[in-house]
Amino acid sequence: MGERIIIIDGNSLINRAFYGLPPLTTKEGTYTNAVYGFVNMLYKIYEDYQPEYISVAFDRKAPTFRHMEYDAYKAGRKRMPDELGQQLPILKELLDVMHIHRMEIDGFEADDLIGTLVKYCEEKNLETLVVTGDRDALQLASDHTKILITKKGMTDLEIYTPESIIERYEVTPQQFIDLKGLMGDSSDNIPGVPGVGEKTAIKLIKQFGSIEEMIRHTEEIQNQKLREKIESNIEQAIFSKRLATIKTDVPIDLSLTALQREAPNQEKLLELFRRLEFHSLIQKMIKSEDSQEKAIDRAKIHMIEKYEDVQKLINVVMLSKHLYFRLFGVGENVRDREIIGMSIMLEEDFSYYVDFKVLKGSIELLKDIFEDENILKTGHNIKNEILMLRKHGISLAGADFDTSIAVYLLEPTRTSYEIDEIYTAYLGKNMSNEESLLGKGKNRVTFMQIDRDLLSKYGHQVCHAVKDLKKILEAELEKLELKKLFHEVEMPLIKVLADMEYEGFRVDHQMLSSLGKELNGKIEQLMAEIYAMAGEQFNINSTKQLGDILFERLKLPAIKKTKTGYSTNIEVLEKLSKKHPIINKIIEYRHYVKLKSTYIDGLIDVINKGTNKIHSSFNQTVTATGRISSTEPNLQNIPIRLELGREIRKVFIPTDENYLLLDADYSQIELRVLAHISKDPELIEAFETDQDIHTITASKVFNVPVDQVTSYQRSSAKAVNFGIVYGISDFGLAENLGITKKEAQKYIDEYFDKYKGVKTYMEQAVENGKKNGYVTTILNRRRYIPELTSSNFNIRSFGERTAMNTPIQGSAADIIKVAMIRVHEELDKRKLQSRLILQVHDELIVETHKDEIDEVKQIVKREMEEAIQLNVPLKVEMHLGKSWYDTKK
DNA sequence: AACGTCACG
DNA sequence: ACGTACGTGACGTTG
Structure with a gap:
């Protein structure tokens, strides 16, 4: 027989536990005895039977088909006492934290779910063990299935096979x-x-x-x-x-993968045990974690602290084609992070820890290895390693496989790509996690404070995980046809992003400060005016207090509500602006405060003292669509739409007087992508002849000749074009244009009538998404959209818009990523001094040396326009300037 | 930590 | 009838 599954009757077992154990409560009086008994039972079952699969079934409160057929079914049974009832949700939470599958369905008892699962497992040829306190389950026993009935003491189980049932009951x-x-x-x-x-x-x-x-x-x-x-x-x-x-045909979706026994979320489990005050279980867990760590045989780690040993290590590594590594660095900024240790693993499960704190000489001793492109490197978040090495004068070559990025391509909507979580998710095993090693919040320490034995063990685990993961992830990438995207785009891009971070963007600190002072003056003045009009002082930044002032004290009409109170956003304020002079003051105040807090103070805070530059982080595993994101600070949302905000761009300047900024942006990249994937002849024609796309769309939607399109019609058509890219809805368009839904629908109908190919594309995108469960981009980047099958209209509609938008936004992201790699490569190859320093989704900024202007312009334009061949031309517009502001005129 | 708001493409 | 445009990140307030 095959693998083993344990199926537990949750209600039955928790009942037994409840009545079998003395009442036990936490300090606050929550009853916990049943949960406690249940967990101990679970541990015992795990230990005794070591199942590959597990599931726990529960009854629901809702009446079952048995009640429907027979009013008196289970009549007269006492209600579950509250002391037990309150433990059910806790138990369920616990099972979730332990990653244990559970089933419950209205209209069926746990028994029926168990019966159905038993049948399913028999078909799958699993050895099935049903654990319950209820002898009714004996009817399920078979060659494949044994029934385990709890005995009095809870800890022991009586095992029933068909034979033993015949023997006992005849x-x-x-x-x-x-x-x-x-x-x-x-x-x-x-x-x-x-x-x-x-x-x-x-x-x-x-x-x-x-x-x-x-x-x-x-x-x-x-x-x-x-x-x-x-x-x-x-x-x-x-x-x-x-x-x-017992029913065996309950309509439930079953899949073995969902039933797989997984390692619990250790951290959350510990937290829950603490909450429930399960001290003995906490002890047990900590001990087992300890022994897990000890399980990494000290003999598997070789400590390197002498120069001669480094030489030996180099000799060994030079003979291998592949290494797995992790560097440990300390220091806030990318530019000054010291490497204090390194774990490195070759093909065997054996790691070296190089202790640079003790060793005389630094990482530079290993320069030849890291710069050898024939020695392939695998790591997790390699950008960090690249940055640390670069600071030490080493340019990492042969960066072959980054496990975080591989997982990102497989699951771009994951919230975390932490190595331990991924390791658990893909291999079902646990390893230490960085946060528990370093602590969090104000208690967080640096790697410097970690004992090297501990650090080397952690490094060993990381290398080991990365190595195991690579095998699995490679196969997955292959299966989903993502290898090309991974190896030719995402992996090479890491270095480009690292270089952008390392270079940074120079800012004029003084100019920022003086802009800040100006703003401060205006803010103070506005505050005074607002207080005067309100008749009292209050915190204008508080939407709650502002709401009270506007809608209670000043009795202005409330237009919209949020979850927590009155809405006071810009749309609401604009609608109120004629009703009271205070409104415009508030609008202005908000505008100034935003600029001051986010773009003046926020930017000043992150200027690197050593370089006078801002070194934003560019994140490659954040967005669902394939775009990159920028944090600390976000340089992708520096103001431009309003003149006052736009002034901020004046502080973004080149490194020194030998450079200028070259700003190159794609013209209408998303609509061109749409023309390409939809193959709409009209849209293609418009771009082939380089027409103003919004004017063309206006002419089509409003049925007027191109030369008679009014500016109002053009801007409406622009909104329609935006809407199309976002996955249009009449409501959204109406909202945006301030027209009725009916009118908006008319625009959309006209649009789809003229661009029939776009209409077909939109329908197919949704259809394909539903059929496959995912949509793809030009480079086969994939995004799963589970929302498409939701029975909730809102969620499903969101899924449909996502299905329409993601291929467009994601393909545009594909294109600019390729362009970035090529521009970066070309600048490098020609040994130019100019550097790519920023990307803003459809725009690249290259700090261009004055001697290289023509050459760089040519490179950037060519590589961007030719990054990926579409069936419409890609068009790039470029501007040179002494500041970012100057490149936008 | 969640929410509301607002900055960008 | 449902009630929303797609994708992000940072800030200040509030609970």
Whole structure:
């Protein structure tokens, strides 16, 4: 027989635990004894049976089909006491944290879910063990399935096989149902045949085989009284049998993967145990974690602290083609992070830890290895390693496989790509996690404070995980045809992003400060004016307080509500602006405060003292669509739309007087991508002849000649074009243009009538998304959209818009990523001094040396326009300037 | 930590 | 009838 599964009757077991253990509560009075008993049981089961799969079934409060057929079903049974009832949700939370599958469905009892799963497992040829306190389950026993019934003490289980059931009860598992049909069951209020007890029932079933057979041959019943009793209760017997029969065809989706036994979320489990005050379990867990760490045999780590040993290591590494590594660095900024240690692993499960704190000489000793492109490197978040090495004068080559990025391509909507989480998710095993090593919040320490034995163990685990993961992830990438995207785009891009971070963007600190002072003056003045008009002082930044002032004190009409109170966003304020002079002051105040806090103070805070530059982080595993994101600070949302904000761009300047900024942006890249994937002839024509796309769209939507399109029509058409890219809806367009839904729908109909190919594309995008469960981009980047199958209209609609938008936004992201790699490569190859320093989704900024202007312009334009060949031309516009502001005129 | 708001493509 | 445009990140307030 194959692998083993444990199926637990959750209600039955928690009941046994509750009544079997003395009441136990936390300090706050929450009852915990049943949960405690349950967990101990679980641990025991894990230890004794080591199942590959597990599931726990629960009853629901809702009436089952048995109640529907029989009002008195389970009537008279006492309600679950509250002390037990309150433990059910805790138990479920615990199971979730332990990553244990659970089932519950309205209308069915746990037994029926178990029966259905048992049948499923039999088909899958699993060895199935059902754990319950209820002997009704004995009917499920078979060659594949054993029933484990809890004994009095809870800790021991009685094992029933078909043979042992026959031995003990003299009937087969199937006949067990007949038995109950005859005997009835007082606890479930199943009637059976009055006057027939266990002995008689067994005798009858042994004689006839089943209730049905018995009914057919009642004349063969010798005992006259018994025969009469049975003959007058035939229907009741059949009915009782039906009630006692466990269903095996409950409509539930089952898949073995979901049932797989996984390692628990250690951290959350510990947290939960603490909350429940399960001290003995906490002890046990900590001990087992300890022993896990000890399990990494000290002999598997070689500590390197002498120069000669480094030489030996180099010799060994030079002979290998592949290494797995992790560097440990300390220091806030990318530019000054010292490497204090390194774990490195080759093909065997054996790691070296180089202790640079003790060793004389630094990482530079290993420069030849890191710069050898024939030694392939695998790591997790390699950008960090690249940055640390670069600071030490080493340019990493042969960066072959980054496990975080591989997982990102497989699951771009994951919230975390932490190595330990991924390791658990893909390999079902646990490893230490960085946060528990370093602590969090103000208690966080640096790697410098970590004992090197501990650090080397952690490094060993990381290398080991990365190595195991690579094998699995490579196969997955291959399966989803993502290898090309991974190896030719995402992996090479890491270095480009690292270089952008390392270079940074120079800012004029003084100019920022003086802009800040100006803003401060204006903010103070506005505050005074607002307080005067309001008649009192309040915190204008607080939407709650502002709402009170506007809608209670000043009695202005509330237009919109949020979850927590009145909405005071810009749309609301604009609608109110004519009703009270305070409104415009507030709008202005908000504008200034935003600029001051986010773009003046926020930027000043992150200027690197050593370089006078801002070194933003560019994140490659954040967005669902394939775009990159920028943090600390976000340089992708520096103001431009309003002049005052745009002034901020004046502080973004080149490194020194030898450079200028070259800003190159794609013109209408998303609509061009749409033309390409939809193959719409009209849209293609518009771009091939380089027309103003919004004017063309206006002409089509409003049925006017191109030369008679008004500016109002053009801007409406622009909104329509945006809407198309976002996955249009009449509501959204109406909202945006301030028109009725009906009018908006008219625009959309006209649009789709003229751009029929776009219409077809939109329909197919949704259809394909539903069929496959995901959508793809030009480079086969994939995004799963589970929302598409939701029965909730809103969620499903969101899924549909996502299906329409992601291929467009994601393909544009693909294109600019390729362009970045090529521009970076070309600048490098030609040994130019100019550097790519920023990307803003459809725009690249290259700090260009004055001697290289023409060459760089040519490179950037060519590589961007030719990054990926579409069936429409890509168009790039470029501007040179002395500041970012100047490049936008 | 969640929410509301607002900055960008 | 449902009630939203797609994708991000930072800030200040509030609970």
